[in-house]
Amino acid sequence: MTLLRTRPRTAPVTRPSPLRDAVAAEWMKVRTLRSTWAFLAGGVIATALGALILFFLVQSYDAATPAERANFETADPTVVTMPFVMFFVGSIGAMLITSEYTTRSIGPALLAVPQRRLLIGAKAAVAGLAGAGCGAVFALLAFADARLMLGDRPAPINPWPRWTDAIPTVLCAALIVTVTCLVALGLGAVMRSTAAALTTLGGLVLVAPIFAHFLPTVWQLRLASVLLPNLTPQLAGSDHPYLLSQGGAAAVTAGYVLLALAAGAISFARRDS
Amino acid sequence: MECMIELRELTKRYGDTTAVDRLSFEVRPGVVTGFLGPNGAGKSTTMRMMLGLHRPTSGEALIDGRRYDEIRRPLHEVGAVLDADAAHPGRSAVTHLACLARSNGIGRARVHEVLEQVGLSGVAGRRVGGFSLGMRQRLGIAGALLGDPAVVLLDEPVNGLDAAGIRWIRSTLRALAAEGRTVLLSSHLMSEMAVTVDRVLIIGRGRLIEDTSVAEMRDRFERDVLVRTPRATELTGLLTRLGATVTSTADGDLIAAGVDAPAIGDAAAAAGIPIHALTPRSATLEDVYLQMTAEAAEYRATVTKEDP
Numbered sequence: 346m347t348l349l350r351t352r353p354r355t356a357p358v359t360r361p362s363p364l365r366d367a368v369a370a371e372w373m374k375v376r377t378l379r380s381t382w383a384f385l386a387g388g389v390i391a392t393a394l395g396a397l398i399l400f401f402l403v404q405s406y407d408a409a410t411p412a413e414r415a416n417f418e419t420a421d422p423t424v425v426t427m428p429f430v431m432f433f434v435g436s437i438g439a440m441l442i443t444s445e446y447t448t449r450s451i452g453p454a455l456l457a458v459p460q461r462r463l464l465i466g467a468k469a470a471v472a473g474l475a476g477a478g479c480g481a482v483f484a485l486l487a488f489a490d491a492r493l494m495l496g497d498r499p500a501p502i503n504p505w506p507r508w509t510d511a512i513p514t515v516l517c518a519a520l521i522v523t524v525t526c527l528v529a530l531g532l533g534a535v536m537r538s539t540a541a542a543l544t545t546l547g548g549l550v551l552v553a554p555i556f557a558h559f560l561p562t563v564w565q566l567r568l569a570s571v572l573l574p575n576l577t578p579q580l581a582g583s584d585h586p587y588l589l590s591q592g593g594a595a596a597v598t599a600g601y602v603l604l605a606l607a608a609g610a611i612s613f614a615r616r617d618s
Numbered sequence: 619m620e621c622m623i624e625l626r627e628l629t630k631r632y633g634d635t636t637a638v639d640r641l642s643f644e645v646r647p648g649v650v651t652g653f654l655g656p657n658g659a660g661k662s663t664t665m666r667m668m669l670g671l672h673r674p675t676s677g678e679a680l681i682d683g684r685r686y687d688e689i690r691r692p693l694h695e696v697g698a699v700l701d702a703d704a705a706h707p708g709r710s711a712v713t714h715l716a717c718l719a720r721s722n723g724i725g726r727a728r729v730h731e732v733l734e735q736v737g738l739s740g741v742a743g744r745r746v747g748g749f750s751l752g753m754r755q756r757l758g759i760a761g762a763l764l765g766d767p768a769v770v771l772l773d774e775p776v777n778g779l780d781a782a783g784i785r786w787i788r789s790t791l792r793a794l795a796a797e798g799r800t801v802l803l804s805s806h807l808m809s810e811m812a813v814t815v816d817r818v819l820i821i822g823r824g825r826l827i828e829d830t831s832v833a834e835m836r837d838r839f840e841r842d843v844l845v846r847t848p849r850a851t852e853l854t855g856l857l858t859r860l861g862a863t864v865t866s867t868a869d870g871d872l873i874a875a876g877v878d879a880p881a882i883g884d885a886a887a888a889a890g891i892p893i894h895a896l897t898p899r900s901a902t903l904e905d906v907y908l909q910m911t912a913e914a915a916e917y918r919a920t921v922t923k924e925d926p
Binding site: 369 | 716
């Protein structure tokens, strides 16, 4: 019985960089996880529900008196929809690593790429790509919803009387989804458990903003200003009640990525698997 | 011969517990080497350290002169199966292997080739979650063969397998070694090793107890002869004079060591002592192994001897 090609072996001829191979492998992994598609479906549902809420808001706007209209809440879909999108897309980032720990497939993954910084770097690249891609698509969807339903209604219900006004918000929303995905990967690397990572992620993007409301006003704003979902308007420099300048928001955003990825990488490199 | 795997004073401590204690050995190509020890002896920890999954507290494990995590695209040099369940249950067999292959620059064609080799081509598209243990072991081995490696490491590969699966693993490993590869497999069962491996490394409590060949192990341990005779006292005297050490069992049979069965038969015939039974006995490898590791076994059941 010949089990294998006869030795001595010949080395493969084409050798692209190990990072490119590792990224390609991680990309294949994320595509072939069922949970990835489930979380994307979650993002689609959140976007649809956001559109529905917007629809009712526009209806009540149309039925309101001019005085009431002048005090109407801004129908910015990124406020309603994006935190949920952040959670669902971020979950994909967390699952990049927790799915391997919970199914023990981290073993073969590390046998194939034993350089841990290379492996987590490849995962971070994929989390970033997936986050940016999904973030852009969902932010654009939310924006398109708003354009369709708001039409040429004026401010304050219409956050973007001209469509070009939406560009910074859409870009920054996509960026914040990307950042969330990377933060979630870091959480996953530290916690190694899907349940723990997703609960923490949910706490960070969905629960903390609600929790902030119960704090005294001063603290409410201080906390709310550094929460991931609220960084979008601060980065975009649009109308918002928060405290950070665009530069300050950019620094906090970078801080999230650095802190989460550094903690994740150190934990991943140091602990036994 | 060059040595492919080399452990130097490899040590792993978890707090106060020393799982692997200054373990040094070499594994050479061309033969199947068994890594044997009772449960908890440190086999898996050692293998995980060899493969960079656990960090040694001190010492090092080198494969072809390098630490595992220094090898780029290691699947081309080392294939390992540590855990049959280590594939995502939601992925198909072919996707699981394709992900591993992609990370080491190995093409799709090779994925189908190894699936063919381990006999899983027919279920390549099925989810691993629905696989039997035997199929998952085969999948693990397919993964280990992906890069056509010179070194193959398997941790307890026959655990939970049926007879056909065990036979398949055995012949596969022997074929791999015959091709000049370095093959190391761990097990806690001597009976399994006896028919599969050429060399055995026995560890207990994280320390190397023996580094020997199976043949040597068989030879080394003393054999004795069970003799049944109605004139036991006379025969005892006779055999003792021949230089044998004779003890008697509860049943009145004699156990003679240091003299072989023909010599006993001849001596008894010359003296006119009738012999009713004459049985040469050799310690089984299992006995030898249990004797060697008895001291080192982490957990031992209290054996209650039956009353005669």
